[in-house]
Amino acid sequence: MKxxxxxxxxxxxxGAVGVATALWLRRQGYQVIVLERDAVAAGASYGNAGTFAPYGCMPIAQPGLLKDIPRLLFSPDSPFVIRWSRLPRLMPWLLRFLDQCRPQNFQRNATALAQLLQHTYQGYAPLLDEAPAANRHLRHKGCIYAYASQDSLRAADAGYALRERFGIPQQRLGREELEALEPALAGKSVGGxxxxxxxxxxxxQRFFEDLAAPLLAEGALHFNAVERLSRQRSGLQLDCADGQRLLADRVVLCGGAWSAALARQVGDRIPLDTERGYHLEFDLDDTLLERPCCPVESAFYMTPMAGRLRVAGTVELGSIRDAANPQRFDYLEQRVRRVLGLRAPVARRWLGFRPSLPDSLPVIGASPNEPRLIHAFGHQHLGLTLAGATGQLVAQILDGRAPDWLDSFSARRF
Known part of the structure; x- marks a missing residue:
């Protein structure tokens, strides 16, 4: 399409953030063009755990992680691994990450995330009102963290207290209460x-395709990879892979793991890297579960979806260019079979890239070097959850109505 x-x-x-942002801007009367290198929700927005997590205020970088790093990095049974051949390139990011584990940084980042998460459903509400087909993909049944040992359950007290301080709804479950909600977990957990x-x-993916339907119908969505972003007196110029150019008054950068390279072209050096996320899917008539469940010690989600069970999670730090790590798939398969007793074969395997910043906060706000460029990326594990809220905030930024607390997410923090 020209x-x-x-x-x-x-x-x-x-992806999730780009679609929601374009829809919010469209609602505000802006003339919007969306440029996508692949397909609607083709990357991390496709392969995630499919869970809205307004409770997800715990940054990955937290004080307790420091003492666990040797075990996490060197244990073959760890949900957190590094491609050691990539360590020299990853080292600057890792050093920033370790600094964010300090208690004062952790508290600051958790507070900022909790503020943003308050807008999870508010950000989606008007978009879903206009997209009943997308709304039909939503299931409102909650989510469970399940703990296999009393030690792990006790270790969860600090996180519970933090969420309680932020007013996040949560409920402790004894073993019998958990098993009443999810019989498939009987004998596997002590509580949750x-x-x-x-x-x-x-x-x-269908959710975001249905949400994006008005953009497609109006010809606002173009499948073309942006290779270059440059400043012109009359706007920002986007050069695409097929040789076409687009001049825009404003550009909103929602390119996920590929965003930092474009941001650098206007002088913004944002320490974005990628967590390589994995999932497996099992085709099942009975998905065994009513709601997403996370066996916390194994750090993955088991989410019932249409005709299938998706098992998504773990963290691998590496490169976008590296091939999938078979051991990550094995990790997920062995543990989900242990937890649920699955015998069905794996139907699909997926590897994708979560755009991650050392402090677990996305970048939302105008570029420090180019006010016509708005950043909206780096949502890590919360892209699906925060897409609607981010789109709403971008619309407020363009209207000159951004809330003061949004400064916590500015690229100036780096």
Whole structure:
């Protein structure tokens, strides 16, 4: 499809955040063009755990992690691994990450995340009102953290207290209460936590395709990779892979793991790296579970979806260019079979890239070097959850109505 010569706002990326942002800007009356290198929700927005996590205020970088790092990095049974051949390139990011584990940084980051998470459903509400087909993919049944040992359950007290301080709804579950909600976990857990306001999707990609339908119908969505971003007197110019160019008054960068390279072209050096996320899917008539469940010690989610069970999680630090690590798939398969007693074969395997910053906060706000460029990326494990809220905030930024607390997410913090 031929691009127009110019537009009012160009959104780079049609993942969860890009779609929601474009829809919010469209609602505000802006003329929007969306540029996507692949397909709607083709990356991390496709392969995630399909869970809305308004409870997810715990940054990955936290004080207790420091003493566990040797075990996490060197144990073959760890949910957190590093591609050691990539360590020299990863070292600057890792040093920033370790600094964010200090108690004062952890508290600051958790407070900022909790503030943003308050807007999870508010950010989606008007978009879903206009997209009943997308709304039908939502399931409102909560989410469970399940603990296999009393030691792990006691270790969860600090996180419970933090969420309680932020007013996040949660409920402790004894073993019998947990098993009443999820009989498939009988004998596997000593207790857990229910997050009653969590929801999940029966098909994340279909959800975003249905949400993006107005953009497609109006010809606002173009499948073209942006290779270059440059400043012109009359706007920001986007050069695409097929040779086409688009001049925009404003650009919103929602390109996920590929965003930092474009941001550098206007002088913004943002320490974005990627967590390589994995999932498995099992085709099942009975998905065994009613809601997403996380066996906390193994650090993955088991999410019932339409005709299948998705098992998603773990963290691998490496490169976008590296092939999938078979051991990560084995890790997920062995543990989900142990927890649920699955005998069905694995139907699908997936590797994707979560855009991650050392402090676990996304970058949302105008570029420090180019005010016509708005950053909206780096959501790590919360892209699905925070897409609607981010889109709403971007619309407020363009209207000059951004809340003061959004400064915590500015690229200036680096």
């Amino acid at each position: 691009l127009p010569e110019r537009c009012e706002v160009a959104v780079v990326g049609a 936590i229910l997050f009653p306001e969590s929801s999940h999707l029966d098909d994340p």
